[in-house]
Amino acid sequence: MRNFTYLVPRSLNEAISMHESRRGRAKYIAGGTDVLVKMKEGKLAPDGLISLRHIIGQDRPFLNTETGELYIGAFMTHRSIERSPLVQHRYPVLHDAVKNIGSVQIRNVATIGGNLVNAVPSADGAIPLIALDGKAHIYGAKGYRLIDLARFFLGPGQCDLQGAEILTEIIIPPLSPRTGGAYVKHGRREAMELPMLGVGVLLSLEADLTTCAKARVCLGVAAPTPFRAREAEAYLTGRPVTEETLSEAGRIAAGESRVRDSIRGVAWYRREMVGVLVKRMGMLALERAKKRNE
Amino acid sequence: MSKEITFTFNGNRMTARVEDHWTLLHFIREELGYTGTKEGCGSGECGACTVIVDGAAVNSCLYLTVELDGRSLMTIEGLAAADGSLHPLQKAFVEHGGIQCGFCSPGMILSAKALLDENPAASDEDIRTAIAGNLCRCTGYIQIIDSIKSVRGEAPEGPRVVAWRDEER
Amino acid sequence: MPSFNTVGKRVPKLDAADKATGRSRYIQDLKLPGMLFGRILYSKYAHARIVKIDASKARALPGVRAVLTGEDIPEIKMGVYKDNRPLKKGKVRSYRDEIAAVAAVDPQTAREALELIDVVYDPLPAVFDPEAAMQEGAPLVHEAHQTNVLRMPWKLHYGDVEAARREAAFTVSERFTTTWVTHCCMGTSGAIAEFDPGNNLTIHSNTQIPSLAQKEFLEALAAMGLPDRRVRVIKPCIGGGFGSKLDTYAYEYIAILLAYHTRRPVKIEFDRTEEFIATSARQPTITTISQGCDRNGKLLFRDVKMILDNGAYTSWGATTPSVMMMPITTLYRVPNVRYEASCVYTNNTYSQAMRGYGNPQATFAIESTIDMLAEAAGIEPLEFRRINANQPGDVSTQGLRITTCGLAECMEAVKAQLGWEQSRSRGEGVGIASLIHVGGGARVYKSDGCGAMLKMDDFGKVDIFTGATDMGQGSDTVIAQIVAEELGLNIEDIHVIHSDTDVCPWDVGAHASRTTFVAGNAALGAARKIKSRILEMAAKELYAPLEKLVLGRRHIQHVDEPDRRVEIGKLLRKAHFSHGGQMLMAESFYDPANENMGKDFRGNMSMTYTFGVHGVRVKVDEETGKVKVLNYVAAHDVGRAINPMLLEGQVYGGVMMGLGYALSEQVIMERGENMNPNFRDYKILTARDVVPIAAPVLETPDKDGPYGAKGIGEPGCVPTAPAVANAIYNAVGVRIKDLPITPERVLAAIRAKKGMDLCGRKTGTDSGEACVIEE
Ligand SMILES: Cc1cc2nc3c(=O)[nH]c(=O)nc-3n(C[C@H](O)[C@H](O)[C@H](O)COP(=O)(O)OP(=O)(O)OC[C@H]3O[C@@H](n4cnc5c(N)ncnc54)[C@H](O)[C@@H]3O)c2cc1C
Ligand code: FES
């Protein structure tokens, strides 16, 4: 790795002014598990790294009991999210995802913010957060802005952050009643896999515990960015959630995906798996939604 | 650029001047001269470089040394007691065949230590998860898992000779 | 069962404490004063003429001490076929071809220097498919060789296969393929070379063949104009071998050349990407096989034709067909056998030996078709194998003499422990496959021997100097156990020295699962000599007849009068310090009576053979094609388990490596280029993938093995893939004939069986919309 200057701001404003004064020659670093790998491979050679690790923020996901909103700090590690009982019990779709990112060693340092900003189609953290209708809270020289995570990803490795902007938080709106969700990453091994495909489904049921009130079907590695299969979602909404309707939703989602051949998987197989896994995650989401109602 | 950092290394406070771009792995091996921490890939994928920082297992190949400031670092050299007697995990790895070529062992043992420090009653599943980021090509992991389980208080099952036939003629 | 003090015990590895504390020194950990760092520039093309290399900018970089290209070095020929040289001249034949090398004061400078070397290439048409390479008019990898097919006559025919085929009641014919997988030693390759003022060479290197390496380096020195010098090979602690270190490699010669040019120690250490790209993988094979049996299931013939992708150069790996002959002729009783193998040059990476030495590829084809044949004959697969099992006393068509054989018992163990007949849920299946492997070394070189020297000090402690190489498998410990047992000592009394050709005797190398058998016998020979001298000395000391004396722990005593005893240490001191004193030292060289294969490849390759049977229970997810291994039983006939713990370690490690071979591992080679040179995409299994493995051992003490032991280093990964493939067939009725058995392949096969296309639609139905496979 080439030499660089490591800067340690203590506040968001300090970080932003450090970034601006270096005019694009500095990069933020959080856990560094993406940045440092790229630097070692010579794909990136910034003059400076601006650490986000010392900016005081929350150390665990926080639920605002009045509004029902969940706040997840962007600098939080996957490990701290994984261990949050709140996430484990109320947001299993997110727990499913973060607990399988890399290894314990990676999760101990890698952050959810880094995962989102890195913006690869396979970002495990992105899918459940999109499914949960998460919003990205972004801070820049001009102040704060809030955008839907579903619109945050622009292309492989590209997200909607300009200049010195920092992703500070992800805000999850209150869960509808009778909601359940599930995420799976599909790969060959049980650990250390970058997903060949990531599938997250979130379902909210009507009081009859059968009819789908709201559906989210989110896919990773099925297109250049993580995305919502909106036609599949629309199909499910208002229909009873059954193996048949979920299979159909899977078929629709497969049709919406723009899968490719790569060394990690071939297109036809990826498309087929979208169908199968949407169904399976849907069934699991249904089960969890019912359980939460008990 | 370089910075002065103060940290605890295997129980001893120390201060060092470090370059901003040094990985912790480089610092430990090349600057401090402790070679028990291994490099198997340099990119977070093998776990041979695992060390414990403030109680958490991390890949030292993807950790910047400057970030050590104010923290506490443990490498494999810091695990045995001052009189040289082995830590129970080290002893278990020795006695249960958890070590073959040994290249993965320091990282493996430290991952296990971080787990058991936090959760002495770790389940089998916890153990497998804790070392999933430590690749081992020799052992097939089974005796490693046995070793860790034995510290948790269970002896692994012994050998099984199913038949014995003397064909000497 | 006889009782022993040390043999048969779960003795921890002698070096385990050093490894557990981080004290062991691997090549990565060694630094010599004044040492420079070497780095290698590799080709940017699979096949190209080197038009020009301009290294002037690299030479001018401060900190660079030497830059070498193919033009700067003498004719050093490498490999069994002598078709390779350390730095290529004229043309490159694969992406991993070494073009230039630098030595610099630090690794970073060496890296930068490589970027400053300008190479102009003129690309040539290349060939990547061995079958295409065999065609007339295919681009020639080595023009001088005139053909891409190596002139290695792997061809045998015993009995009359065609006649047997006509006679057979049931016959199956199939084609199987296997691809590149690689050793993935956790410690990467590396070497440090250093010359003294007299131009004698010391090289620290990760090698499994110190003595042969020494000879090859001597030849290199001669080519460099330095005849009659000394070469000392020192092995540091090795971070895994598995066959990868069975040859000498370009990087070792390059370190030597750089050291010679700079007069400084030079170290070359691979990073992980380089380890994936520039070390050799297991040979890919294309196998066409047919086997036939009579109405009662008795095998009548086996006919095998194989094409091996040699890659651009030739390593020892090209001789794997000699070992494949063993399962092909002798796994089960087969009266008529034909085998022909062609090793073919391509512009791919060159292949190498890897744990099993060809046996896994051959066994995949054999054991898959055995299952198919059993089905055709309507005989239960286990029963079919039992009918054809080898028996002690058998001599196979190739002339392999089976001394001990526990195949039938291993089958029973698998049957019982796997719950063979237990009911299975949907998608669940069981599969089985057997193995034969050399258990007493194999004569692939002029000598299959190993030397041992033993000395005892005044305190009854032993230093044993062995030629054997411990790469982590624990051969040191096994040797120490054998010596301790023979001399009535404790394991702590034995110190094994194995790392230095200056002090250790000759050995052909750590391959063919031979170390326990051959090095063990050598150590045993030396120990026996010492033992008889100790007993003689004790007889004098105790005024007792020899035959009345026995060795106890660290002492010798009279059988009938236990009080008449003397400590071994005391005896030795007395011998040493008395007038005309003596010290106890002994040597032994053991070369097993393994036969060289004759012209028709007949000959008893090994003094004994190890057998085993693996059984596996899988669950196939019919919607995703994913295969989950539920349970695995690997039963082996090991002669004697000298150290059950280390033995189990070999089996577990072998099985997990074998499961990787079966299910997840694959070097993805696109037009000769390695597309996944990292652990993210080259998928060796993790601790989360561990499956329950039972490793029952069957002991059939072999009269020639040390305490009856046979070799077990490799077998664990031999029959894994066919056992899994057979279980998948049993589960969902599809036969996968290509490794690795990926979910994609399984799903595609399931779809095809159901008469569907890949998109899950019935083939032949007109849905109006095409099934798009590629985008
Ligand atoms: C061995 C290994 C295994 C992995 N496995 C997985 C896996 O299974 N699934 C998966 O999804 N990923 C995986 N990753 C990728 C990586 O660990 C994750 O993407 C991680 O979450 C990145 O977080 P980080 O804090 O380390 O990011 P960093 O590397 O610190 O930063 C990543 C990028 O985001 C920018 N950045 C970081 N935080 C912010 C912020 N708050 N505001 C603005 N910009 C910011 C940085 O400038 C940089 O460009 C793996 C990586 C490795 C090395
Ligand atoms: S060297 Fe750090 S994970 Fe491999």
Ligand code: FES
């Ligand atoms: S013991 Fe060799 S890699 Fe684990």
